[in-house]
Each structure stands twice: as structure tokens, then as C-alpha cells.
Amino acid sequence: MAGLTGAAVVLTCPASLRWKATRSARGNCSPLRHRGLRVLFLTLGSAGFSVGALTVWSVAMAEHHNADLLSGLVPAAFSTGSILGGLLYSRRTWRGALTTQLLVSTAGFAIG
Incomplete structure (x- = not known):
């Protein structure tokens, strides 16, 4: 929604x-x-693919370890981190071009 x-x-x-x-x-x-x-498009698609793959992974790990809580906990942690990260990112004035900011953010996401 x-x-x-x-x-x-x-x-x-x-x-x-x-x-x-x-x-x-x-x-x-x-x-x-x-x-x-x-x-x-490529950047957001890659990030979406990564998060989607980790969501599928969390369900597989929950089933493998017989821990149903993991299947909802990992996606919830991603959602919470996304909201908090967006709020923190929007409260700061960033130097440099928007393209540079996007590339640095994407690199940080890939490293993380």
C-alpha cells in the first residue's frame, strides 16, 4: 500500500x-x-533482485532449521532498515552530484 x-x-x-x-x-x-x-533501472532492479533473493533464502533457512520465525523476521528487518535508512538519508544535505550519490549508495549496498 x-x-x-x-x-x-x-x-x-x-x-x-x-x-x-x-x-x-x-x-x-x-x-x-x-x-x-x-x-x-539497472541499479534498482539489482537491489530488488538482491532483497528478493534474501527473502527466498530466509524462507529456505527457516524450513531447513525448523524455525518458522526466520521466514518473517528477515524480511521485517529489511523493511525496518529500509524505512530507517530512508528517513536518515532524507534528513541530511548531501554534497556532490545526484549521480555520484546514487553510485556511492549502490556500491555501499553491494558491499553490505
């Missing part, structure tokens, strides 16, 4: 409503033709 609410907020904000797609010389107006969006 929170994801749906967030998507609705982004889609109805003034910046999203003002944005207009431009066609390339080939007539393609796909947002994925922009390099930055492809990098963002």
Missing part, C-alpha cells in the same frame, strides 16, 4: 505533470532511451 501511495504522489506532483516526452530522430519516445534512466 505504501508503494502505491508513493507512486501516486510522484505521478501527481507538479514536476511529473509538466514533463513531456520528446521523440528521437527514430521516433522513439521511450524513457529507457535516456542513459540515466537505464542506469537507475
